[in-house]
Amino acid sequence: MDTVPLWVLVCALIFLISCSAFFAMAETALMAASRHRLRSYAKRGHRGAMTTLWLLERTDSLLSLILIANTLINALATALATAIAIMFFGYDYSAIFIAIALLAFVLIVFAEISPKFVGARYPENISLAAATVLKPLMALAMPLVWFVNQLVQLVLKLAAVRPQAAQHRVSPEELRSIVLEGGNFIPQKHKSILLNLFDLETISVDDIMTPRAQIEALNLAVPVAEIKAQLTTCYHNKLPVYEGEINQILGILHVRHAIALLNEEEDLTVQHFRDLLTTPYYIPQDTRVFTQLQYFQENKERLGIIVDEYGEVQGLVTLDDIIEEMIGEFTTSVPGAARSEVFDWDKRGECLLEGTTALRDINKRLGLHFPVDGPKTLNGLMLEQLQDIPESPVGLKIGDVIIEVIQVKNQAIKVAKLIRPSTRLFA
Template identity: 70%
Template sequence: METVPLWVLILALALLILCSAFFAMAETALMAANKYRLRHMAKRGHRGAVTTLWLLERTDKLLSLVLIANTLINAMATALVTAIAILFFGHEESVITIATAVVAFLLIVFAEISPKIIGATYPERISLGSSRVLKPLMSVAKPAIWFVNLFVNGLLKILRIRGVNAHNQHRLSLEELRSVVLEGGQFIPQKHKSILLNLFDLEKISVEDIMTPRSQVEALNLDAPIEQIKLELTTCYHNKLPVFEGEINKIVGILHVRKAIGLLNESDEISVDHLRALLSEPYFIPEDTGVFEQLQYFQEKKEKLGIIVDEYGEVQGLVTLEDIIEEMIGDFTTSMPGTARGETIGWNAKGECLLEGATPLRDINKKLGLDLPLDGPKTVNGLLLELLQEIPDSPIALKIGQCVIEVVQVQNQAIKVVKLLRPVAVKRWLAA
């Protein structure tokens, strides 16, 4: 050691610190790398991504390689600094202690913290480059890795802990995928993000949440006078109509309006029997059927409209394929007048919003950013009636959460129009 120049010893120490920094940086980068991005790059033929994924599939061996190398390098660096100190200052204990502190400081700053911060900042870029060095090193160090892992695996079995790779092969849950989409930021256009989030919500809701309620269903009564039936056919807003006899619970079929209009154009002398011949079989859906499940049923059965019934077989409303598509991508069809489905929902300059009582609570929460309860009634009318336990005969207001809902108009045993006040407007309302 005495014959080795000082500059060579210092250069060797610097190289050891650089090697230690490389392994620390590579370890952090590989653990922090986005595997989905790497898989995408690998599918496009990126060799570095393929190598990186190969290493990540062998996490136990990878960590063993990095930690063995780091431990040996750090031990060599400590021994080298100690030797330099003894060479120039003798065997003084204080000198050896200071030398140990100095090398510890150098390793912490230049071989641990700084490289790991860099690795966490640029994980993909660094992991792609370092993987080309680590893969051949793993082959060279295979005997040492096997020997060390022999004891490690034995210890893990005693502690009843599965290997690292077993925990890495999990799949993302829907909520985790939702978080990935929400954190996509500028990488996902807002409209695409909205559609993806709506897709996740389809698993949570039933057809009852998006149906057109019974009171708003446009249907044809075969027991009505034929002239009234003709008038309803020529003024209806839909291409398909449920057809019933006497009352809505006795649905006998679905009428394709275009076929009926074509029959009217051919002859004014049509009867109920002529219309009955045009009917197709009605398709009934239990009210608790999931929306995503129903979308699959529509596809399998080649249907576009279903009648929703409760456990007693009574009609609750109807749902169409368009309703489900709108739930995913937003409104795009024109709703018939008198319904709440096509209604524009938004706060005005005063922080108020006028809505029909039949407006679904889910739409209100989504478009106004509120948190009205969804585990009970589906509409604002139903929510207010449940809370009041009676039909109000005069204007009344309720504070639900941070929002005030004021009854504006009651008609036909139902709340027809309400006014919502957003939290900022609520404070002014309470002060007044």
């Protein structure tokens, strides 16, 4: 050491500290880098991204290389600091101890904490640059890395620990978080559609169906003149057809075929309409919406009758209903359909709603949190809370919202008023 100039030792020490900082920064950046973003770069032909992904597929060897390099570099840095202290102060143990303590402080601040903060702040950029250095180093150090890994495996085996390969599968919850944290990278409309897609796995068809009481259906038990009148004013392309009672579904009628029949036949009978019916498609009411979308696709159907465990008709769902649940409501809507109703808080913080309005729609539009795991409509929720059909206007509070019954008709709450508590307090 006496023949080595001091400036060489100092430069070597600075170089070793810089190398230690590089490996610390590279380790943090590589572990924090988004594999999805790197794959996107790689598909566009980015060589650095390809190299980074190659390294990340060999995480065990990569981490072993970084740890071995960091350990050797820190050991050499300690030896150099000791040598420099001896050159200045001789074999003074106090001076040597102070030199090692100062080096430890420098390593912690400039070769550990600061580089790792930088690596965590710019993970992709640093990973792409570091990968071009780490890949050749891994090739050079492969024998040493292999030996160390084998020794580690032996130690773990003796300790009865079975290491498992890292799993990089993304759960639905993680995907949802990625979408929510997309910020300005994902347009708001696209973000809304993606989040709605996740919800399709958690909701069932009875959450989006047209309830039984609102189904427009054709009753063949009425005179033919009434049937003709209903067909000429019908909005839908397909109608469920029953006879006498809606649970007795006979089939599905294509309205355009029936309109053609009206123009061709003068002496129409019920049998003419029966001959046009197609087989109804039934859906259990607890079927998940995403599953039903697949069933519609596989069976080439667009409309299904929802039945409960007793075979009673509960409602109707169409392919359009599911698509609206994913991308939002269409600009055209069926007159009188509850799902297409537009509502919001007025200036007084009040909102008039029909009792048949779906709770999920209320929660979405008004920003409320009514429970949706029980009754599906506002009427159902209020009757569950009241345990009775009110005969006169009454009010109740559910969560933070005050609800007043405005109109009761046919054993159901027809119209109700929602009032935000803050507006009532200052009224």
